[in-house]
Amino acid sequence: MNVEFINPFINATINVLSTMGGVNPKPQKPHLKNGNRSYGEVTGIIGLAGKEAKGSFAVSFSRGCIEKIVSNMLGEDIQDLEQDIIDAVGEITNMISGGARAELENKGYSFEMAIPSIVSGKDHKIVHITDFPVIVVPFDTDDGPFFVEACLKCEK
Amino acid sequence: MNVEFINPFINATINVLSTMGGVNPKPQKPHLKNGNRSYGEVTGIIGLAGKEAKGSFAVSFSRGCIEKIVSNMLGEDIQDLEQDIIDAVGEITNMISGGARAELENKGYSFEMAIPSIVSGKDHKIVHITDFPVIVVPFDTDDGPFFVEACLKCEK
Numbered sequence: 001m002n003v004e005f006i007n008p009f010i011n012a013t014i015n016v017l018s019t020m021g022g023v024n025p026k027p028q029k030p031h032l033k034n035g036n037r038s039y040g041e042v043t044g045i046i047g048l049a050g051k052e053a054k055g056s057f058a059v060s061f062s063r064g065c066i067e068k069i070v071s072n073m074l075g076e077d078i079q080d081l082e083q084d085i086i087d088a089v090g091e092i093t094n095m096i097s098g099g100a101r102a103e104l105e106n107k108g109y110s111f112e113m114a115i116p117s118i119v120s121g122k123d124h125k126i127v128h129i130t131d132f133p134v135i136v137v138p139f140d141t142d143d144g145p146f147f148v149e150a151c152l153k154c155e156k
Numbered sequence: 157m158n159v160e161f162i163n164p165f166i167n168a169t170i171n172v173l174s175t176m177g178g179v180n181p182k183p184q185k186p187h188l189k190n191g192n193r194s195y196g197e198v199t200g201i202i203g204l205a206g207k208e209a210k211g212s213f214a215v216s217f218s219r220g221c222i223e224k225i226v227s228n229m230l231g232e233d234i235q236d237l238e239q240d241i242i243d244a245v246g247e248i249t250n251m252i253s254g255g256a257r258a259e260l261e262n263k264g265y266s267f268e269m270a271i272p273s274i275v276s277g278k279d280h281k282i283v284h285i286t287d288f289p290v291i292v293v294p295f296d297t298d299d300g301p302f303f304v305e306a307c308l309k310c311e312k
Contacts, residue, residue, distance in 0.1 A: 045201070045273055046203060046270075047202060047203015047204070047205060047212070047269075047270025047271070048203070048205070048270055049203060049204070049205040049206075049267070049268035049269055049270040050205075050268055051268065054268065054269070054270055054271055055270065055271055056203070056270055056271050056273055058273075086283050086285075087285075090283075090285030093285075094285075111205070111268075112205035112206055112207065112210065112267075112268065113203075113205055113210070114202075114203025114204055114205040114210055114211065114212055114270055115203070115210055115211055115212050115284060115285055115286045115307065115309065116284075116285045117201055117212055117214075117282055117283065117284045117285065118282070118283045118285060119275050119280055119281070119282050120280070120281045120283075121277045121279045121280035121281055122279075123277045123278075123279075124275055124276070124277040124280040125275070125276045125277055126273055126274070126275050127242050127246075127273065127274045127276075128271060128272075128273045129242075129243075129246030129249075129250075129271055129272045129273065129274060130271045151271065153271065
């Protein structure tokens with residue numbers, strides 16, 4: 001996976017989380033995922049599949065960060081925090097991958113998006129099964145970090 | 157999701173795990189997924205995406221069951237059990253969803269497969285974000301249960 005493919009995910013992440021999530025995400029230096037370690041406590045994951053490209057996108061939030069985002073999104077309306085976090089992470093996962101998809105389509109790589117799944121648990125580990133490198137981009141916010149992982153395997 | 161869509165996943169599961177995994181999986185009564193509970197300790201999950209259908213497939217193994225399958229697949233060759241389990245669950249997830257995909261294509265529903273991701277952790281929870289029901293099929297084996305979850309949203 002080269003830089004041409006990760007930048008659309010970084011751009012969409014900043015765009016979605018600053019406009020919708022009300023936080024100011026600062027991207028840190030990307031690195032290759034090494035080992036199975038999960039980064040956050042709650043992770044949204046979505047499959048990307050097409051004839052030319054297939055892969056996986058994940059966004060993993062620390063507890064403090066996602067609680068702040070949910071509070072920004074819902075204000076006083078939080079009814080059931082755990083359910084609201086799941087719904088918010090699902091929506092954020094869809095919107096980031098949708099934004100990246102639109103930018104990648106302009107570059108000639110088209111794929112469809114599967115439905116997002118949310119994984120939670122303090123010690124969960126996620127491994128993407130691919131012989132392509134998985135790129136991790138850490139982001140800082142005032143309320144804690146979150147992490148974007150993307151892997152895209154292009155056939156052409 | 158109607159029965160027409162779950163049967164290809166059940167058929168492919170029995171086929172792959174009896175021929176490749178060397179176990180004799182007995183399907184139990186399917187039910188709708190209710191709540192976030194994860195079923196096994198290690199789960200393979202893969203996104204399914206196309207213009208006509210999108211969804212998610214997961215297979216979640218109890219520890220005893222996946223250890224037996226890995227032992228059947230590798231014999232004396234186990235080098236690193238945790239890594240071998242991850243590799244085996246990735247391969248099984250690909251093969252089951254590939255088998256179901258072929259059967260569904262014959263019925264007129266085509267989709268591409270994303271890359272599988274493996275989630276592990278004793279208390280991990282997985283929620284598929286969809287307004288469609290998620291069907292869970294428990295399977296018994298002599299070495300412990302495993303669980304298939306599928307959700308497929310068809311546009312036509």
